[in-house]
Amino acid sequence: MEHRLPLWSPSVGRGPSYPSPPGGGKEPRTMPVPVPRQRVPAADSGQAQTMQTTSPGGGPSTAWAPPAGTTVEKDSRDTAPDAGSPLTLLLIEDDPGGSPIVPELLDSSGKPIRIRTARNLTEAARLLTDDVHCILLDLALPAPGRSAGADDELAVLKQVLELAPRHAVLALTASGDAERGAQAVRVGAQDYLFRDELDGRLLNRAIRYAVERKRSDIAERRLAEGRLRAQENRRLQRGLLPTPLLEGSTLRFAARYRPGRSRALLGGDFYDAVRTPDGTVHAMIGDVCGHGPDEAALGVELRIAWRALTLAGLCGDELLTTLEQVLEHERSDEEIFATLCTVDIAPDGRRAGLCLAGHPSPLVIAPDGSARLLPYDDNGPALGLLSDARWPRTQVELGEQWSLMLYTDGLIEGRVEESGERLGQDGMVELVRRQHARGLRGEDLLRETVSEVRRLNGGELTDDVAVVLLDREP
Numbered sequence: 001m002e003h004r005l006p007l008w009s010p011s012v013g014r015g016p017s018y019p020s021p022p023g024g025g026k027e028p029r030t031m032p033v034p035v036p037r038q039r040v041p042a043a044d045s046g047q048a049q050t051m052q053t054t055s056p057g058g059g060p061s062t063a064w065a066p067p068a069g070t071t072v073e074k075d076s077r078d079t080a081p082d083a084g085s086p087l088t089l090l091l092i093e094d095d096p097g098g099s100p101i102v103p104e105l106l107d108s109s110g111k112p113i114r115i116r117t118a119r120n121l122t123e124a125a126r127l128l129t130d131d132v133h134c135i136l137l138d139l140a141l142p143a144p145g146r147s148a149g150a151d152d153e154l155a156v157l158k159q160v161l162e163l164a165p166r167h168a169v170l171a172l173t174a175s176g177d178a179e180r181g182a183q184a185v186r187v188g189a190q191d192y193l194f195r196d197e198l199d200g201r202l203l204n205r206a207i208r209y210a211v212e213r214k215r216s217d218i219a220e221r222r223l224a225e226g227r228l229r230a231q232e233n234r235r236l237q238r239g240l241l242p243t244p245l246l247e248g249s250t251l252r253f254a255a256r257y258r259p260g261r262s263r264a265l266l267g268g269d270f271y272d273a274v275r276t277p278d279g280t281v282h283a284m285i286g287d288v289c290g291h292g293p294d295e296a297a298l299g300v301e302l303r304i305a306w307r308a309l310t311l312a313g314l315c316g317d318e319l320l321t322t323l324e325q326v327l328e329h330e331r332s333d334e335e336i337f338a339t340l341c342t343v344d345i346a347p348d349g350r351r352a353g354l355c356l357a358g359h360p361s362p363l364v365i366a367p368d369g370s371a372r373l374l375p376y377d378d379n380g381p382a383l384g385l386l387s388d389a390r391w392p393r394t395q396v397e398l399g400e401q402w403s404l405m406l407y408t409d410g411l412i413e414g415r416v417e418e419s420g421e422r423l424g425q426d427g428m429v430e431l432v433r434r435q436h437a438r439g440l441r442g443e444d445l446l447r448e449t450v451s452e453v454r455r456l457n458g459g460e461l462t463d464d465v466a467v468v469l470l471d472r473e474p
Contacts, residue, residue, distance in 0.1 A: 087207060088114040088131050092124050092160065093138035093172070113204070120144070121159055134168040134207045135160060138195070139184060154180075154187050161188045168214035170206055190214055232293065242303065244273035249281050251349070252471040256446035260291065260410065260463045267464030268295035268338075269408045270303045274310055279347030282310045285406040285468050286340040287359070294332055301330050302338060302383075315344050316355055316393035324383040337384035341406055345398070349472045352404075354394045358382030360412065363429060365403040371433045373425060403441075404470045405432065410463035411450070417458040428453075442471065 116132070118124040121144055124135075143155035160169060171184035171192040181192030190210035193203065244253050259267045268288030275281050284306055288295045305326045309319050320340065327338055339359040345352040354362070354374055361376035380391035398404070412428050415421065423431075428449075435448050446467050454461060 087133050087211075088116070089134050089136055089207060090124065090127055090132045090167075091115055091117045091136045091138075092119075092121070092141060093117070093136075094119050094141050113207075121156070121163065124160070125163055128164055128167070132167060133211050134170060135164060136170050136172060136203075136207075137189075138172045139180060140172075140174075154184060157184055157187055157189060166214075166218065168207075168210035170210050241270075242272055242307075245307075246273060246275050246281065248279075249275045250472070251281055251345070252442060252473075254443040254446055254469045254471075256443070256450055256465070256467045258410075258450055258461070258465045260461055260465075267291045268299050269410070269464045269466035270299035271406070271466055271468050272303050272307055273468065273470070274307055276311060276313070281345040281470070282315070282342065283345070283404075283406060283468060283470060284340060284342040285359070285408060285466060286338055287408045287410075287464075287466075288338045289336055291464065295336075298327070298330055298332075298336070298338070302327060302340075306342075315342070316353065317391045320355060320357055320380075320383065320391045324389070327384045331384065337382040339382045339409075343404065343406070345404075345470070350399060351395060351397050354396050355391045356380060357391050358385070360407065360409055360425060363405040363407070363432060364398060365405070365432065365436055366399065367401045369433055369436050371429045371436070373429065398472070400472075401474055402472055403436075403445075404472075406468040406470075408464065408466045410461055410465040411453055411467060413463055414453050414457035414461045416456050423453060423456060427456075442469065445469065 116127045118127050120141075128135075137157060137160055139154070139157060141156050143159055157169070157171060169189045171181055171189040172195045173181045173184070173192055175194040175196050177194075178192075181194075184192050190213045191206055193206055241255070241257055246253055253273055255271060257269065257271075268290055269286070270288075271283075271285040273281065273283040284303075286299065286302060286306075288299045288302070302323060305323055306319070309322055314322065319342070323340070327336075337358070340355075340357040341359040341362060342355045343352045343362065356376060356379040358379065358381055361373045361379070363371055363373055365371045374396050375394055378392040378394050381389050407428075412423050412425055414423050416423055416427065431452055432445070432449055435445055435452070438448075440448055446469055450465055450467065453465075
């Protein structure tokens, strides 16, 4: 359920939205960075830099360092290039005046591979743009604040990995120092090479391998993260979509839940049904504003609280007042609210008590197929909106045989594609009546109703849909 006016009425449109306050703060000031003349990146100059890594003599440039604790992090795209696209290499080494350590490199089409050079991590941070595919790091480069030969020989590598967590990194070390290279791989580099044994063919192949390996690592990590999220969502979903406690009741129970198209698994809709020792069947359906795991978690808390309070003997205004206290203590933002519909069906099954908290009224289907909405004149406000609110309990007659359908507003807010208007409650009542006339009952009725609403909408619904059906037969 999106942020909107929750005092629901079939004749009143939705009110203004309740956007969350924007976060953020002041933008950090940008400090000027002196650019060495010989180190203009290929992307800036429009030329492909090949093997020129030397610079005129002179003192070191004035270096600017980012604020302590700042990580320069690129976007989530893979850094591996498309097949046939030119490679861009960022070389980080501190001896531009010496003999070049990178031989001439050509891509698969014979064009020179673009090379950018940085003498320190400050320059590297500036040159590390999205089109860089691989970093070639000389492990002899001292880390900022450390002299050469300091205790942690891989400190500079660790800082590069923090600076560029999504880029492939190749480590350069002296010949015969294979142990240091192996340590670099264990720390996080994709591979290591000996500095004085480089040739164009070897380096070209190593770069391609490192880039593909990094892309594979990123894909594997995303897959693992996706599996973890799916497990967490399934746990939340089990809380949102419980097994009803109706042992001993003659009522038949069916439910249907479908998240909106922008949520893969979960939204803020929830429902439940229990039978108390006196034979009364209690059912509820609710909707937390917003979508995602936080709203789903709050929905789980409200559902569990409702079940515990109901089994403890609370109902009506007393129950909703306590649920509102739970919501106010557990919500992450004061603008979050929840709508709720509760019904308590008498042991004889002929009448029920109804409470509405900003929620659309249930639908009753008679044996002859006629359908009507239960009274909604005493619809109270959604939970979490008004202090000292009250929720009247309305007594309604159900009759000898009936089907009672509770639903969230996602079912009635879809569009009718031909006219572009909302389906609304009237459209839903007529749709359910037609499905009932076809002989559909229980889960079949709910499934076909939701499918028809999606068809009329011309595709997936933007809001979550939860529907509960209770049937009483002679």
